[in-house]
Amino acid sequence: MTLISRLSRFLLPAADDAAIADYPFVPSDVALYQRTLHGEAGAIDAQTWSDMLLPQYSAHLARETSIFGQQELHRRLQAGQDGAPSAARVRTLAGDAGQRLQLQAACVGLRRSDREISATLFGRAMAAAPRWTALLPWMPVAFLLSVALALVTGFMPLWGVALGLWLALSLVQVRFHEAAEEWCRILETLQQMLRAHTLLAESGLPTTAAFSEDAARAGKINRSLARSPLTGMAGMREYGNWLWLLNIRHYFNSREVVRAQADFLRSSFARVAALEADLALARHLAGTPRYCWAERGDSVALTLVVHPLLAEAAPLSFAPRERGAFISGQNGIGKSTLLRTVGLNLIVARAFGFCYADTATATMLPVYSSMQGEDTLEGGESLYIAELRRAQELLALAARGPAVFIIDEIFRGTNHLESISAATAVLHTLAERGTVIVSSHNLVLAPLLEDRLAPWCVSRVDGRLQLSPGVLRETNGIALLGTRGFDDAISAKANRVFDWLSDYMAHPADCEDVRNSL
Template sequence: MTDYPFVPSDVALYRRMVSDTSTGDMLDQQTWDDLLLADYSAELARETSIFGQQELHRRLYADDDVSASSARVRALLADDAARKKLQTATQDLRRADREISETLFGEPLPAAPCWVPLLAWLPVAFLMSAVAALATGWPLLWVVALVLWLSLCAIQVRYHEAVQEWACVLNTVQQMLRAQSLLAWEDAGQAGKLNRRLSRSLLASMPGFSDYADWLFLKNVRHYFHSRDTVRDNLGFLRSSFERIATLDADLALARHLSRTPRYCWAEQGDEVMLSQVVHPLLAGAAPLTVGMAQQGLFISGQNGIGKSTLLRAVGLNLITARAFGFCYASRAVTPLLPVYASMQNEDALGSGESFYMAELRRGKELLEQAARRPAIFIIDEIFRGTNYLESVSAAAAVLHTLAQQGRVLVASHHVVLASLLSDCLRPWRLSREGEHWQLTPGVLLDTNGLTLLTERGFDPAITTKAVGFARRVGATLGGPASISAGADEVDQRA
């Protein structure tokens, strides 16, 4: 079965309809983008209807108690027969091609106009006037018949698009109610009755006859107003149905996902962060790493291309899944249930005239505002790269130090001098690779490779030698940072 391709804005609608704006979400849009959560969500929601997709999306943002959902998912994982039975009962939900959370949880549906009951008499009046005109030949009766016919056409044209769109919405509502009946829940009978009330008559659904019924008797328009009133009158029941169906479909998606995931564990709640043998679920054959963070945050250094950004994304994603779903992609996990905010890929915004550095400043200010509201975990990659070295280090130190006072900070940077400036709040660790294995060890990077990569990437050796000379001059001007001189010596030897 091919799933209907819903756009991200449709998937996000349910969360926006029901989220509590007074408390805020546990992550924001830039964190969603920086941690590649769209790709992760797409993988998570394979073979899942729009109901389950929307509930999974809501959980990723929400501050929920995950103990109940974790218990349900564990039960589904332990009982293959029950899981397959539930998947069979809900599989038709994947045929839904309309998002209905906005209809059920958004602005109230308007009541039908007071003239709607007259629609049943308008076709009768037209037929009677037409028959009388044929029998008598009176011109006035022909005029009346013509006016009534044009009225029927005008009403049909006026509501044609609304009727068509509502038919799609109603089809999804009825698929939800049918699934509820198949699941044999205690209110399955009520769901079945409501489903029948929302259905059109058998004659009105017959091909050919339905066209005459719609254009001559306005059956589609009358059903549009009647069914809309029925939905409005039963809104409480339909909202409850939506929540239960979405919850079940999301739980099935998680159980299905974990059943084919080679490495995962159920997270323990604690004040520290401990991810043992953690991996990123989107990377096939990813090398596991162990990451620990107590009250102090971490400063990660490492050579270019070593995988610092991947490590940050793996940690950030696992912290989010622990809070939202109760599991991590690790052998053991202890995590606090804190919001996660990331700053990893700020970009120029040509449309608004925002430069790269301005985008970094805006994001830094947003993170400080989040930290002022409540404790959080901040995942940051190379903050303030858009200005000169001295100002970059100074601004980064000020912002990171402040964030570390309010929450936990996990930052990766090539400015290793930040490790000493922030030693009171961030523990320095360096990421390195031995063959195919990655490891984190205490300390900061000493052997940089930024200039070495010039030659390795095809630059003329003369360019590399010239870059080494400039590096030494820059190092002397700035007081000779160890990282620059060490890197320059290494490049000089290789060049």
């Protein structure tokens, strides 16, 4: 360990033995790094983020991870994978528990951070300190000198000068006190980052080689951001702040340091955040029984794929290849779960390079979904209007470039004929521009879209789920009436209407007979 790093630890002690209580950052804070770098145009929009249960999945990944790692994980999920170096490091760490523990110890201080700093580093450039701040060190001296001269000479106007200087000191303190206190919290996070940078370099591991070349610079900047040790002494903090303006002077001086070292601090942030994100992924994979590294391709092929948030997920194989897929199946069989499983695995493959499957070929296209349309009382929007709005959003996204579209029960909010007609038009257009994976109880959509979407049916064979080519043959919607406690007479009426409708679809006729039978 270098002499500089020893002195740094002495001057900037960290409570290594203190219990870690991860600060509860809100989702908007976690997303701020991605938004600051890339704006609102991420690869995943808000509805897809919700549909694919990514808030829950992100929280699952981010256990024992600071705001730095959380923000980088979020950024990758939104924007896609960084590439081979990150995947290689995750592979290495996933198989080396000792190295994971060593790196986790070096990064533990990051979890004591309670401020988000990506906006400070990557946002709008910090303004230079006003010129008058150069007078701050001299104001306390002038005040004390005027008091001393007034006492010695008895010259009354000097008391007026002293009072004016005292008021100036007080006004400066009142004006900038809150900003200085908040800045101090930001600096604490910055210093934890720089300290982690130094500790990672000292580990000497191949996975942290990127930190070694400029670790000394990180330590030097860290020390330049530190406050005077005197401010930690009992009573000295208040005295130093109100008389000598130590907190305000430190506020402006340290901001100048951050402004001057902005490029290095951004680089340090990106490297520290990337390593902690890789560490979180490696820790996650080490406890995951089923995963594989995905091959990139133009199609989708997932063998025995599962959803990582389901404790007893039933694995399914899904390989529509070059075409999209129309998925049918009985009520409650798991079609929506299958869509979420495929969608999440494609997003994870694009972001991190692996899937929760035995083998996987995954496209690197962005994923968009429509699975949770509903009436909105606040906006006065009916279900069908909400579905139309989402369909327009998906068409606009498709116009930007190829993508994967995951859609569940499109256009439930209108009558059967119009639902089929509108769904056919929208799904066919989306399939011309990208890959569509859709599930629906409207089985007539399968032949209407068979030139674009291959039909697949989810069924249960010998107690196990199976996905096979074809369309559902035996529906169970009416059968569920009996299993759910409906009277037999209700089921009988429903069956009579069903038989009539089935015949009417092929041979339209007057409905008077069936109406009279109810």
